[in-house]
Structures are given as structure tokens and as C-alpha cells.
Amino acid sequence: MRALTDGWLMAGRNMRHVVRAPEEIILYFTLPIMFVLVFGYVFGSGMTVPGQGSYREFLLPGVFVMTMLYGLGATASAIAVDAGRGVVDRFRSLPMARSALLSGRAGADLVRACLEMTTLVVCGLLVGWQWREGIGPALAAVALILLLRVAMTWVGILFGLLVPNPDTVAVVVFPLAFPLTALSNVFVAPELMPDWLGAIAAWNPLSATVAAARDLFGNPGLGGDSWPARHALELAIAWPLALIAVAAPAAVRSYRRLGR
Amino acid sequence: MTDDTTAVLADGIRKRYGRTTALDGFDLAVPAGTVYGVLGPNGAGKTTAVRILTTLLRFDAGRARVAGYDVASDPDRVRAAISLTGQYAAVDEVLSGRQNLVLFGRLRRLSARRARRRAEELLDRFGLTEAADRSAGTYSGGMRRRLDLAASLVVPPRVLFLDEPTTGLDPRSRNGLWTAVRELVADGTTVLLTTQYLQEADHLADRVCVIDTGRVVAEGTPEHLKARIGADRLELVVADATDLPAAATVVERATGAAATVDAELRRVDAPVADRIAVLTAVLRALDDAGIAVEDVLVRRPTLDEAFLRLTGAHADAQRVGVAS
Known part of the structure; x- marks a missing residue:
């Protein structure tokens, strides 16, 4: 109970930060818009999809998920900045829940992710993407993507605490995140890759969410007979939950050890 | 000794960072309702001691009780009874002064309304009403310290820790802070204060101890310490x-x-x-x-003389120890 109310207060703090320093809001929109336009038009013009359908429509659920992954960097550096601030000493000497600083970050980042998601969907619709299975499944797909974002948030929080230097965070996150998207079904269907690479891509947690979202949106590009491809929906739920189960307690533990 | 008369008790506390010994059998007993000064040069272990007593830092050996609760086994109770104002203003630099105070009040379980009212009172008392809506990051050093102290008083603590509270303050801000500390003690708060300024301890503290290289080398009233050097x-x-x-x-x-x-x-x-x-x-x-x-x-004799003499004597004893 206290963990919830304190987390809520800390989420409020993070959102007030955004209101007081609104230039950061621009970032909420630029990355999603840029990703949709760059990938949608650069790749979307020339590539083909297994089966039929437009590549752009194939690509966009992948871009949604990729944007969520890259949000990890913002989370990690926000936590690293916080951990380096003197105010953390006050938080740590207050009788508040130990998890609150972190869950407050996770809460504020979920709000941010909702704004990003809205931007992504609007941009997607403008470039010709659409959902074909009705609003219910489309919302379910969005929920899966946001679930992955929550998992990425906790990974980012853990990361920000382990590398408590905001500059280092920025340098490390991109080289880690980029191969993770390339080795998934975001840009290319795993069936079109060499076998071993395709297997890696199929098991990639991002691929599960992307495949499940494509299915629910009714976008092209499903298929593949691999076990993970056939169980995309289950994996799209299980992977993020597993990541949260590992990263969240580890993050709280390393927060407790700060300054010791 | 968990009775109401001892607000802070440290018994043989040891803390090592790798090979460096920061505290080497640190002892302390602060009577409730008094101001206690911990004096020592830079690197003597003052801040380490405060961070241990305020639950921010784990220690390797010894026993510590604050406000009647064991620091190691009951840190949450300790946290509920204390406040810490450190060397660096521990306030949120993006939030305004008012938002800071409301946040800390809410985190101390005040209702939203009471937290807001308390924030207004404190802003007024510390002369920050005009700057209340500006980001704390834009405050001058003195204002930030005042906000920091106000944040420590949102719910008056039983024990207030002040770690070098006036380092870098101009004389006017310093006097203001001293007045605030005296008022607090009059209301029953116990204050543990670390300082390099002997004048500060002389002004404020009922008792002082001098620490050097992680250990108390002298303890008593300021008068008593001065008398010790003759x-x-x-x-x-x-x-x-x-x-x-x-x-x-x-x-x-x-x-x-x-x-x-x-x-x-x-x-x-x-x-x-x-x-x-x-x-x-x-x-x-x-x-x-x-x-x-x-x-x-x-x-x-000034406390400075007492101080130099005490820490100097200790350093000499150590040198002899190394040579033999």
C-alpha cells in the first residue's frame, strides 16, 4: 500500500519535472515521428513481405516496438541522473517505500509511453498503416506493446543504477539496442534469414511482441512454423513479465545499495 | 541504553571502505533535547558517522541506536524519527521550493491539504515565499540551504542531523540557521551537528566531541575542552x-x-x-x-587551540606507533 502511494507521489514528481522543463516533451514526439517516416519510407518503398501486403504495413508494428525499446535509454539516463543527485539522500533517509523512486519512474515513463504510442499510431495512419481486425484487437496489440515498454522500463532502471553516469548510459544503450532490433522480425521476417540467424530472431523477445501485434492489427507478415512464431501471443505476455520479475527486484536491491 | 534520555548512541562503530578505515571504534552518546557538536578536520569521519546514523550507510561492526531504535535492524523507525540536512542541499532542483516541501510532506504521510499548509508556513518562516514558485535550482546557495533545512522540518523530527550545515554560507544566512536550530531545540528536538567551525560548536553545542581518523579523541562541554588544553x-x-x-x-x-x-x-x-x-x-x-x-x-583559549592540540597530539601518537 505504502509502496503504491509513495510510487504515485514519485511519479507525480517526475511528471512535474516534465511540466517545469517542457522542452523534453518535444523528444516524446520526435523519435516516434522520425522512426515512422525514416523506416516507413526508406525501407518501406523497396522491400517485400512474405505472402502479400505492403512492407510499410508489415514494418509499422515493428517500429512501434522499436520505439518502446529505445525508450529504455531515456529511462536509464533519467534514473542515473536522479541517483547522482543529492536529493536521493533525502529520499533514502525518509520513511518511504524503498521502491518508490523506481516505481515512480516506471509510472511516469508509462504515461510517456502512452503519449508516444498515440503519436506512433497517428503517424502510422498518415503513412497508410491501418488496423484491420477491429478496435478491440488493436487495443490489445497496443496493450502488449506497452507491456513490453514496462519491461524495458525496469531493465532501463536497473541499467541506470548499475551505470550511474548519465553520459555512459547514452553511449551504451544504442549499440545494445540496435542489434537487438536488427536480430528480430522488426525489419525482416525470420524465415528470410539464414537458419541460425532466423532462430535467434524468432526467439528474440521483441519478435514475440511484434508478431502478436501484427496478428492482432491484422497486418501482413505472420507465419513461419517455428515454435515461438506459433506461440507469439503467449510469449508476448510471458517475456515482458519474466523480464520484469528479474529486473524489478534487482533494481530495488541495487537502489538500496546505492552509496554503501 | 535505550531510555528516553539518550537520543543518539553509537558504540564502537567501525566502517571500512576497502583498505581505508573511515570509522575505527566510534563512540557517541547524545542526551535528548541537547545540541551535540561533532568536530573534526576534513576526512576525520564526520560525514561517514552521520550517514551511518541516518541509515544511509551500512557499517561493519558496533551498535547504533537513534531515538531508541536500532539503526541496523529497524531503519524504517529510525527514518521516521529523524531528518538529515547534509553538506549538499538535498532538494529537487527542478521542482519549485513549494513543490519540494509539499512532496516531502506527502512522503511523510501528511494529507495533501496539511502538506500544502505546512509548506506555506515553512516558506514564510525561512523567507522563501517570494521565491516559492521558482525552481530550487535557481536559488542562491543560502536560499537552497534554507529550503533544505525547511524540508527537514516539514514534520519536526525527534533527532535532526546537520552535516556541516553552514559550510559556504554567508554570515547572515549562518546566523539565521543558528537561530532556527536554537528554536528547534527549544521545542524539544535533539540536534547532532558536524562542523569544522569551532565557533559554530561553541555557539550552539551543549556538548562536543572531537574526532580524528575515525575515532573520538576528546569529549565534553566546550568549556571542558578548552580547559583541557590548560x-x-x-x-x-x-x-x-x-x-x-x-x-x-x-x-x-x-x-x-x-x-x-x-x-x-x-x-x-x-x-x-x-x-x-x-x-x-x-x-x-x-x-x-x-x-x-x-x-x-x-x-x-579558543576552541581552535583545543582542536589543534587534540588532533595534533593524536597524530603524534600515531607517528610514534608507526615508528616502533
């Missing part, structure tokens, strides 16, 4: 520097103690036991010798 001192300034050796001889003969000569200030000083008798004797002897004196006084 008696009052006679200090005189001669008009002509060439008279210094003769003046020193006169002083040494009258006091029976070694005199210290500062050529630059043309000053001779020496400890005295019987103030008035010595003063009279010295003045008469100087007059006889035809030495012109610009200034002469008998004074209590």
Missing part, C-alpha cells in the same frame, strides 16, 4: 619588534611557562595560571625594562 592565556603585542626577545623573557619569568612568539604580529603569548597576579607582574616588569606595549590581554 589555563587562560596571556597575550601581548609590543610596539617595536626588536623588543620581542626581551618581552618573551619577561613573560616566561612571570608565568613560569614557555612563551610563543609571533614575529609578524609582534605578539608574545603564554599560558597563565593566576590571571591577575601574572598580569600585574608582567606589566610592571615590562615597564621596568622600558618595553612599550601596544596591547595586552588575558583570554580563555
Whole structure:
């Protein structure tokens, strides 16, 4: 109970930060818009999809998920900045829940992710993407993507605490995140890759969410007979939950050890 | 000793960082309702001790109780009873002063309304009402410290820890902070204060301890500490520097103690036991010798002298230990 109310207060703090320093809001929109336009038009013009359908429509659920992954960097550096601030000493000497600083970050980042998601969907619709299975499944797909974002948030929080230097965070996150998207079904269907690479891509947690979202949106590009491809929906739920189960307690533990 | 009369108790606390020993058997007993000064040079272990007592830092050995609760096994209860104002203002730099105080009030379980009301009171009391809606990051050093102290008082703590609270403050802000501390103690709060400024401890503290290299080397009232380095001192300034050796001889003969000569200030000083008798004797002897004196006084030793003497003595003892 206290963990919830304190987390809520800390989420409020993070959102007030955004209101007081609104230039950061621009970032909420630029990355999603840029990703949709760059990938949608650069790749979307020339590539083909297994089966039929437009590549752009194939690509966009992948871009949604990729944007969520890259949000990890913002989370990690926000936590690293916080951990380096003197105010953390006050938080740590207050009788508040130990998890609150972190869950407050996770809460504020979920709000941010909702704004990003809205931007992504609007941009997607403008470039010709659409959902074909009705609003219910489309919302379910969005929920899966946001679930992955929550998992990425906790990974980012853990990361920000382990590398408590905001500059280092920025340098490390991109080289880690980029191969993770390339080795998934975001840009290319795993069936079109060499076998071993395709297997890696199929098991990639991002691929599960992307495949499940494509299915629910009714976008092209499903298929593949691999076990993970056939169980995309289950994996799209299980992977993020597993990541949260590992990263969240580890993050709280390393927060407790700060300054010791 | 968990009774109500001891607010902070440290018993043989040890803390090592790798090979460095920060605290080496640190002992402390702060009576409730008093101001206790922890004095020591940089790196003596003052901040480490405060961070341990405020649950921010784990320690390797020993026992610590604050407000009756064990620091190691019951940190949440300790946190509920204390506040810490550190060397660096621990406030949120993006939020406004008011938002800071409301947030800390809410985190201390005040209702939204009470937290807002309390924030207004504190802003007013610390002269921050005008700046209340500006980001704390734009505050001057003195304002930030005041906000930091206000944040510590949102719910008046039973024990307030002040870690070098006036380092880098201008004299006016410093006096304001001292007044606030005195008011708090009048309301029943126990204050543990670390400082490098002996004047500060002398002004505020009922008792002080001096720590050096992680261990208490002296403890008592400020008066008691001053007494430990001996008696009052006679200090005189001669008009002509060439008279210094003769003046020193006169002083040494009258006091029976070694005199210290500062050529630059043309000053001779020496400890005295019987103030008035010595003063009279010295003045008469100087007059006889035809030495012109610009200034002469008998004074209590400053805490600075006590401090240097105590920490210096400790350093010497260590050097001997290493050599043998």
C-alpha cells in the first residue's frame, strides 16, 4: 500500500519535472515521428513481405516496438541522473517505500509511453498503416506493446543504477539496442534469414511482441512454423513479465545499495 | 541504553571502505533535547558517522541506536524519527521550493491539504515565499540551504542531523540557521551537528566531541575542552619588534611557562595560571625594562587551540606507533 502511494507521489514528481522543463516533451514526439517516416519510407518503398501486403504495413508494428525499446535509454539516463543527485539522500533517509523512486519512474515513463504510442499510431495512419481486425484487437496489440515498454522500463532502471553516469548510459544503450532490433522480425521476417540467424530472431523477445501485434492489427507478415512464431501471443505476455520479475527486484536491491 | 534520555548512541562503530578505515571504534552518546557538536578536520569521519546514523550507510561492526531504535535492524523507525540536512542541499532542483516541501510532506504521510499548509508556513518562516514558485535550482546557495533545512522540518523530527550545515554560507544566512536550530531545540528536538567551525560548536553545542581518523579523541562541554588544553592565556603585542626577545623573557619569568612568539604580529603569548597576579607582574616588569606595549590581554583559549592540540597530539601518537 505504502509502496503504491509513495510510487504515485514519485511519479507525480517526475511528471512535474516534465511540466517545469517542457522542452523534453518535444523528444516524446520526435523519435516516434522520425522512426515512422525514416523506416516507413526508406525501407518501406523497396522491400517485400512474405505472402502479400505492403512492407510499410508489415514494418509499422515493428517500429512501434522499436520505439518502446529505445525508450529504455531515456529511462536509464533519467534514473542515473536522479541517483547522482543529492536529493536521493533525502529520499533514502525518509520513511518511504524503498521502491518508490523506481516505481515512480516506471509510472511516469508509462504515461510517456502512452503519449508516444498515440503519436506512433497517428503517424502510422498518415503513412497508410491501418488496423484491420477491429478496435478491440488493436487495443490489445497496443496493450502488449506497452507491456513490453514496462519491461524495458525496469531493465532501463536497473541499467541506470548499475551505470550511474548519465553520459555512459547514452553511449551504451544504442549499440545494445540496435542489434537487438536488427536480430528480430522488426525489419525482416525470420524465415528470410539464414537458419541460425532466423532462430535467434524468432526467439528474440521483441519478435514475440511484434508478431502478436501484427496478428492482432491484422497486418501482413505472420507465419513461419517455428515454435515461438506459433506461440507469439503467449510469449508476448510471458517475456515482458519474466523480464520484469528479474529486473524489478534487482533494481530495488541495487537502489538500496546505492552509496554503501 | 535505550531510555528516553539518550537520543543518539553509537558504540564502537567501525566502517571500512576497502583498505581505508573511515570509522575505527566510534563512540557517541547524545542526551535528548541537547545540541551535540561533532568536530573534526576534513576526512576525520564526520560525514561517514552521520550517514551511518541516518541509515544511509551500512557499517561493519558496533551498535547504533537513534531515538531508541536500532539503526541496523529497524531503519524504517529510525527514518521516521529523524531528518538529515547534509553538506549538499538535498532538494529537487527542478521542482519549485513549494513543490519540494509539499512532496516531502506527502512522503511523510501528511494529507495533501496539511502538506500544502505546512509548506506555506515553512516558506514564510525561512523567507522563501517570494521565491516559492521558482525552481530550487535557481536559488542562491543560502536560499537552497534554507529550503533544505525547511524540508527537514516539514514534520519536526525527534533527532535532526546537520552535516556541516553552514559550510559556504554567508554570515547572515549562518546566523539565521543558528537561530532556527536554537528554536528547534527549544521545542524539544535533539540536534547532532558536524562542523569544522569551532565557533559554530561553541555557539550552539551543549556538548562536543572531537574526532580524528575515525575515532573520538576528546569529549565534553566546550568549556571542558578548552580547559583541557590548560589555563587562560596571556597575550601581548609590543610596539617595536626588536623588543620581542626581551618581552618573551619577561613573560616566561612571570608565568613560569614557555612563551610563543609571533614575529609578524609582534605578539608574545603564554599560558597563565593566576590571571591577575601574572598580569600585574608582567606589566610592571615590562615597564621596568622600558618595553612599550601596544596591547595586552588575558583570554580563555579558543576552541581552535583545543582542536589543534587534540588532533595534533593524536597524530603524534600515531607517528610514534608507526615508528616502533
